[in-house]
Amino acid sequence: MTNKVICGNCSLDNICIPRGLNAHEIDNISKVVKARKILQRAEFLYRQGDALKGILAIKAGSAKLVSNDSHGNEHILSVLLPGELLGFDGLSNNTHQCSAIALETCAFCLLPAKSIDDMFLRIPGLARELFRHTGDTVNNDHQQRVLNKRPAEERLAFFLLNLSERLEQRGFSAASFRLSMTRQEIGNHLGLALETVSRLLKKFQQQNLIAIQNKSVTLLDIDGLKALLQPCCDP
Amino acid sequence: MTNKVICGNCSLDNICIPRGLNAHEIDNISKVVKARKILQRAEFLYRQGDALKGILAIKAGSAKLVSNDSHGNEHILSVLLPGELLGFDGLSNNTHQCSAIALETCAFCLLPAKSIDDMFLRIPGLARELFRHTGDTVNNDHQQRVLNKRPAEERLAFFLLNLSERLEQRGFSAASFRLSMTRQEIGNHLGLALETVSRLLKKFQQQNLIAIQNKSVTLLDIDGLKALLQPCCDP
DNA sequence: CGTATTATTGACTCCATTCAAAGATAGTGG
DNA sequence: CCACTATCTTTGAATGGAGTCAATAATACG
Numbered sequence: 001m002t003n004k005v006i007c008g009n010c011s012l013d014n015i016c017i018p019r020g021l022n023a024h025e026i027d028n029i030s031k032v033v034k035a036r037k038i039l040q041r042a043e044f045l046y047r048q049g050d051a052l053k054g055i056l057a058i059k060a061g062s063a064k065l066v067s068n069d070s071h072g073n074e075h076i077l078s079v080l081l082p083g084e085l086l087g088f089d090g091l092s093n094n095t096h097q098c099s100a101i102a103l104e105t106c107a108f109c110l111l112p113a114k115s116i117d118d119m120f121l122r123i124p125g126l127a128r129e130l131f132r133h134t135g136d137t138v139n140n141d142h143q144q145r146v147l148n149k150r151p152a153e154e155r156l157a158f159f160l161l162n163l164s165e166r167l168e169q170r171g172f173s174a175a176s177f178r179l180s181m182t183r184q185e186i187g188n189h190l191g192l193a194l195e196t197v198s199r200l201l202k203k204f205q206q207q208n209l210i211a212i213q214n215k216s217v218t219l220l221d222i223d224g225l226k227a228l229l230q231p232c233c234d235p
Numbered sequence: 236m237t238n239k240v241i242c243g244n245c246s247l248d249n250i251c252i253p254r255g256l257n258a259h260e261i262d263n264i265s266k267v268v269k270a271r272k273i274l275q276r277a278e279f280l281y282r283q284g285d286a287l288k289g290i291l292a293i294k295a296g297s298a299k300l301v302s303n304d305s306h307g308n309e310h311i312l313s314v315l316l317p318g319e320l321l322g323f324d325g326l327s328n329n330t331h332q333c334s335a336i337a338l339e340t341c342a343f344c345l346l347p348a349k350s351i352d353d354m355f356l357r358i359p360g361l362a363r364e365l366f367r368h369t370g371d372t373v374n375n376d377h378q379q380r381v382l383n384k385r386p387a388e389e390r391l392a393f394f395l396l397n398l399s400e401r402l403e404q405r406g407f408s409a410a411s412f413r414l415s416m417t418r419q420e421i422g423n424h425l426g427l428a429l430e431t432v433s434r435l436l437k438k439f440q441q442q443n444l445i446a447i448q449n450k451s452v453t454l455l456d457i458d459g460l461k462a463l464l465q466p467c468c469d470p
Numbered sequence: 471c472g473t474a475t476t477a478t479t480g481a482c483t484c485c486a487t488t489c490a491a492a493g494a495t496a497g498t499g500g
Numbered sequence: 501c502c503a504c505t506a507t508c509t510t511t512g513a514a515t516g517g518a519g520t521c522a523a524t525a526a527t528a529c530g
Contacts, residue, residue: 417477419476
């Protein structure tokens, strides 16, 4: 269940925890980071209410970070791609405030909570790097909050462009990819009804901005999509 | 402009940075934390684009954390009360992604960015404590995102109750307080039009949930307000 | 005291939701 | 392999919550 990971050998070391650390520090991290078993869609990486497991990193596949509110509704706060970190929701009181759920077959690594404090002492750069990652998380959340005030069309265009960019950074195609989420899940994440998502995807297709069949998307006109984010008139 | 602060003597030491640190550690922190000059309403604690100053703590008064989007619109992401920390938006690339602006006369302390890394080495508990604070920040952002999908009435009721609770934790009255924000700012923060805020405040008053005159609010029926957050029917 | 900002109130509009029903897809077991 | 079922998606029509526009009133400020 827990295999050693050689962080230096993982292709994600410029994105993931090792980002910004030297070879010696990476070596130290590799000693405590654990690769956990592979999960299938809908399986939990951790559950709301669980004791803080530590900081997790997606190795392959994707996951969603979900908060369940008092009405029993689920809210998809973010979508995590390979190299991205999660678990920060458990830092404040050592209990995870969100659940993390695999969107598709998914592998992840764990920097266990217990060892984080020791690591701070042995790896001077680690605390600073983890802070940078929490900063990323905070800024992404802010961006999403700003976006959620914009019209539906803009939200969906941003979602597609943002996914595309992040996939490209990870060596995947920027133009063609497979959505690991249902229309329901996309709508939930963007604060829209699933019908609205469906209608807009069709509209984008009719405008030749994208081609979409089920979960397979191709971005045909990235500039056109970006233009939707700047609905202004100045030349 | 920069006076020494004795954190142990500040009444906020159970909320602010010193939370969870021992006397010796607090003493160490006090050596680098700086108290900055007092600001008036609309003055900046820091600006979007500034180099990371460090982690700031509100000592007195209140501030808003603001992000300016590409349309030139301002988005109030959070309201900071005494003892609360800000500046995390600058951790990811050493540049502040938000601006922090005083909502009223406001004093704050600064844990300078330069010294944070040194402090990690000298104060073992500090890294862990700052992580807890970033965790708080992340969870508050998540809560706000979930809230922003709810109807206007619920958002405003939550806003008032949340302010009330946080003020009480800081030794202020939970029932009566002065809003440091305009209707415009409240609406912006909650994703509502200022007219909607005005109408709902009046409605709450007509329902005897609150009494409001200009910026002075009194929560008359806290349970009644809380009931608005659980718009369900089960007894 | 006069001016600028902020707040209230009403009428109208619209974007996105909800409700509803049909169609497509994928997964399962006989 | 195909039928069967559950899940997901598409599409249409009607509704409504909150926004926008506009005009007045109140408050704060110099």
